[in-house]
Amino acid sequence: MKIFAIFGNPIKHSKSPIIHKLFANQLNIIQQYKKIYVPIDKFNNIINNFFKNGGYGANITIPFKKKAYNICDFLTDRGIKSGVVNTLKIIKNNKILGDNTDGIGLLKDLQKIKFIHKNSNILLLGAGGAAKGIIYSIINFGCKITIVNRTYKNSYNLLKFFNNKKNISIIKIEDIDNIINNKKINYDLIINATSSSIKGEVPKISSKIIHSNIFCYDLFYSINITPFLEWCLYHGAKKISDGIGMLIEQAAYSFFLWHGVMPNTELILKQFKKKYFF
Template identity: 45%
Template sequence: MFKNKKFNYALFGNPVDHSKSPQIHNFFSKQTGLLHTYTSYNVLLSNFNFSLSDFFQKDGLGANITAPFKEEAFSLSHQLTERAKIAQSVNTLKKVNNECILGDNTDGIGLLSDLIRLNFIKKQYSILILGAGGAAKGVIFPLLSFGCSIFILNRTSLNAQKLVTQFNKYGKVNVFDPCLSSTKKFDLVINATSKNIEKKEDFFPLSCISSHTCFYDMNYQFDNTPFINWCIKKGYKSVSNGIGMLVFQASHSFFLWHNQFPETDYIINLLNKNY
């Protein structure tokens, strides 16, 4: 199925058609002189295990994994980094010693790196995460380790509660109940939902936002996301989409594969201008 190529890296997901990862990794490859091929594979839901094994049995050296396969990639990894073990989700794989597959999760460190770049985060910050899916799961541990406290608000509160149970041994993480916490203020609001939240003010109260609250949307698209548009309309000043997170998670994958960090600012600016 996969052509024999040296230094073969890939992205697996469904869908992957609009992914910017090939462009980012090709840019990193040129910039560092570490030449590799990076191909996207849109795999059927039932075919992930087979496709991945086939890739690594041939010349595949490393892969990025996107939705909906991050949990399956976690189960298929032979070894795990500490952060992947804690997140129970894997977005980066690396073949080690020519036989074993190491699973890592670079989403959380990718988000944290971008929040630091933007000056959107400080130790002790109180963060509201909207959503409790795979993306939220990947970022909670790094944010807690940085010294922040986290509240999770999700459409299905049981899913938020599951994340609290998974992560509360690592720091302060709670389900946010707007009815019970009307005086609570957040320093940072992160949108980790996959679809537009209708009627945002019914979802989370404006009383939890202060003049210095920052807003980060993990989503990105060719123009402003609905969440970003809503923030702009409300007059909030510190607002960002998720392009930086995407580039930084890729840079940490690149580091795992090649032991070298690529430069990130240029490609973040380029993607933000030309998306």
């Protein structure tokens, strides 16, 4: 039986074991998938022991995606382009292959719910690990991204990582009002990739970014509406979604890397919501 686990800190809240169990049941695959809590300074030891003791694949979550990238012997193209990985797999000679499935998972969900098209003008809130992991897939699809983050330096570092590609720009959070007023920019889609919703907060940003035709997507998900999406509705948005769809899609791409088969994610999303959210 192949053994898998998700590594993170915190990890209690993770729904990945449930999702991978649903995938395995759907495709008649026998596997074990557990949660592993990792003290901040112990990531390398714990992950290396896991693979030495027969672990076959791993998912990596906050705050270890960069550390996971650094221990990889090989990377997929998505892994290289993102600079952070959320999926590991043991390959020949006990080497570790790293992939990033967050970006493709988000893109797949945005396409399914029709929140994105090739020319979408996107405002991305946040410049942490999740933002870094999704940018490549989104600009590769053809969209334009403007990053705005609480700490400007972190968005600047992100821009540098992506080599100032022409489809990416950054703005200061305090300049957004002027930019919208003077340049008459209308964003088509806002993606909240900050972790503010975890603490019940909303990023401090001008509500002028919201208009009635904008799509609003929060990477965070919960049983109740997220604080960010509630704020969007309050300021006039009509089309909102949280990140459950992305969670399932990114997991499906990890599953594919490990088993070579793709689960039917629409069915899993329905089962997951029915069993765990209602």
